[in-house]
Amino acid sequence: MFEIKNITMIYDMEKEEKVYALGGFDLNLPDKGLVGIIGPSGSGKSTLMYCLSTLKTPTAGEILYNGKSLTGLKEQEREKLRRDEFGFVFQRHFLVPYMNSVSNVTVAANGKGEEVKTRAVELLKSLGLGEKELKKRPGKLSGGQRQRVAIARAMMNAPKVLFADEPTAALDHETAFAVMDILKEYAKENLVVVITHDHSILKEADLMVEMWDGMVSSVKEGGV
Template identity: 45%
Template sequence: MALRQQRPRTDRQQSAHPAVELRAVRRSYGRGDSTVHALRGIDLVLPHGSFTAVMGPSGSGKSTFLQCAAGLDRPTSGEVLLGGAEITRLNENRLTRLRRSRIGFVFQSFNLLPSLSVQQNVLLPQRLAGERQDRRRAKELLAQVGLAEHGRRRPGQLSGGQQQRVAIARALITSPEVVFADEPTGALDTRTAHEVLGLLRQAVDSMGATVVMVTHDPVAASHADRVLFLADGELADELVRPDPKAVADRMLTLTAAVGARYGYAGAAA
């Protein structure tokens, strides 16, 4: 299976601005003594055409980071920019339209609609965005993820790995500026996970996509160009051109440091 460039890159993808930028992003929950500081001032630039993995101990802020960067949650303070455009202060309607047209999502649980066919699931972002449903492009994407003959089937008739391939095709249908993947291989066996990660890697290399992936798996992270490590809501470390052993060693060191800080062995709760 190989993804290939489907159409010329848009002006927004060719922009000199980073794909994603976070400026002093903080996110807190609760008040007073019960306040939880999930993110503590994240400054980060992610260029177009990059593949970034985000890792960290439990409670490090990975999920909050992804939700704020993707416009699914609003920071308590700071700014999030997508292609140079500040999205933090958009009203909910504009933010929803932006997510539907300019951002792709891949989730651990696939999030396919069981009542729709595979092809209809792929086309769903265009339908929700009020765009013309490009069935030809949907068929091409399904062919590229190895599901050319499965467009009329329902998700329940597919294996988990096949459903995740559908989710990748769905994420790419609008040629989004960024694809956010939340533990995309968490529910898959090793071989199938490798195939799915290969598709995300090819989306970056062949289509110029930008992928941001939260994962707990050092092998999955090694498919990325760079691995960012979060701890206590802060960027604690990074690796460029990672390999699985280096990622695993860095995670062990970070987890031990967090455990020592809180006076117990293991990850932060």
């Protein structure tokens, strides 16, 4: 799905002290499956994800998405790609505090009205939220429930690629595993890229990419 060629990202280009967040490496990601990106804080994981998902443009190198170069796209085309084909889950849920679960899921959905609402309700229920939780605002939900709402929102437009940056970092272990089960299930038909510095949640990854100091230090099939 992704072909990354000699990707380089330098922050603070104009400063004397340049930060090589990505040091120039190649990497291919498959069309579906759970890909884990693991490595210590500051190793470049988020930067890589931002580049893959078009939120950032690398300083040098190229990223092909289904054979098409992402780096040459106009901002409008990048936006369309993010809206139609990519989904995002972050460590923080970024839910709208005054909206209930269903509204938080439908807020950025393509399509209109009842159909969208029905799909949101189905999705939330399939992710384990009960009837009562559907009408609650984020403040009345547990951390795990909030993250499920955030995942439902990310899945609403049936993205071909789901990017998750430290999605379980704010959760206890049991809840973290439940969230990973959901992502693993979605990865049966889609590509799911999960960034973490916690090995234990990636037992079931199909591909493990290890990062160190802006470089990929190893790529292994299967989990850890």
